[in-house]
Amino acid sequence: MGGTNRMRVLGIVGSPRRGGNTEILVDEILAGATEAGADTEKIILNELNILPCQACDACKDGGECVQEDDMSELLTQMESYPIWVLGTPVYWWGPSAQFKAFIDRWYGANQAVFKGRTIIVTIPMGSGNNKIAQHIVGMLNDIADYLGMDIAATVLAPGVHKRGAVREHQQVLDAAHQAGRDAVEGDN
Ligand SMILES: Cc1cc2nc3c(=O)[nH]c(=O)nc-3n(C[C@H](O)[C@H](O)[C@H](O)COP(=O)(O)O)c2cc1C
Numbered sequence: 001m002g003g004t005n006r007m008r009v010l011g012i013v014g015s016p017r018r019g020g021n022t023e024i025l026v027d028e029i030l031a032g033a034t035e036a037g038a039d040t041e042k043i044i045l046n047e048l049n050i051l052p053c054q055a056c057d058a059c060k061d062g063g064e065c066v067q068e069d070d071m072s073e074l075l076t077q078m079e080s081y082p083i084w085v086l087g088t089p090v091y092w093w094g095p096s097a098q099f100k101a102f103i104d105r106w107y108g109a110n111q112a113v114f115k116g117r118t119i120i121v122t123i124p125m126g127s128g129n130n131k132i133a134q135h136i137v138g139m140l141n142d143i144a145d146y147l148g149m150d151i152a153a154t155v156l157a158p159g160v161h162k163r164g165a166v167r168e169h170q171q172v173l174d175a176a177h178q179a180g181r182d183a184v185e186g187d188n
Contacts, residue, residue: 010081014088014099016046021124032180059108090125114147126161153179
């Protein structure tokens with residue numbers, strides 16, 4: 001593999017905590033993808049200006065989104081990556097506000113951006129019980145079905161509360177690494 005045929009993988013971090021568990025997991029997935037020959041890039045949603053959807057339907061009435069922020073550039077960027085890594089921590093049984101605002105803005109996007117995309121999901125949580133992530137997992141599975149995307153892997157990290165605690169969970173890091181490798185190898 002090489003030159004222009006290299007697979008491209010975009011990591012999207014939905015936690016505001018730099019060096020936190022979500023970022024570590026996304027990094028590990030990207031490292032696996034790099035090992036399999038992909039070019040990777042990482043986005044921190046909290047460092048972009050992504051405003052909430054206003055449900056004005058300007059986008060559906062043939063116009064542009066009324067929000068003048070970083071989302072349209074991000075969508076253009078996302079379009080050039082066949083594989084996306086979506087990471088969010090569990091906040092109150094759901095995703096972070098940054099992540100949910102990002103997903104809500106998919107409403108106004110050209111739906112062709114999503115169809116056929118491969119996704120890897122990763123979710124850390126303080127609780128030791130994976131079930132805490134069930135609403136986020138269910139939400140993303142339903143969204144993927146609806147938009148015609150394929151979820152290649154879901155890497156859950158229970159029992160990690162403090163910043164960087166997931167580094168103590170080698171099995172989860174290995175699963176993340178492998179998910180990155182497999183997605184690239186499976187998509188080539
Ligand atoms: C506002 C907030 C809400 C949270 N809610 C939950 C929760 O409902 N269940 C849970 O298991 N952990 C919860 N946590 C813990 C985070 O999921 C956990 O610390 C995670 O590892 C954070 O990821 P990060 O290091 O990438 O920020 C919450 C943390 C915050 C800051």
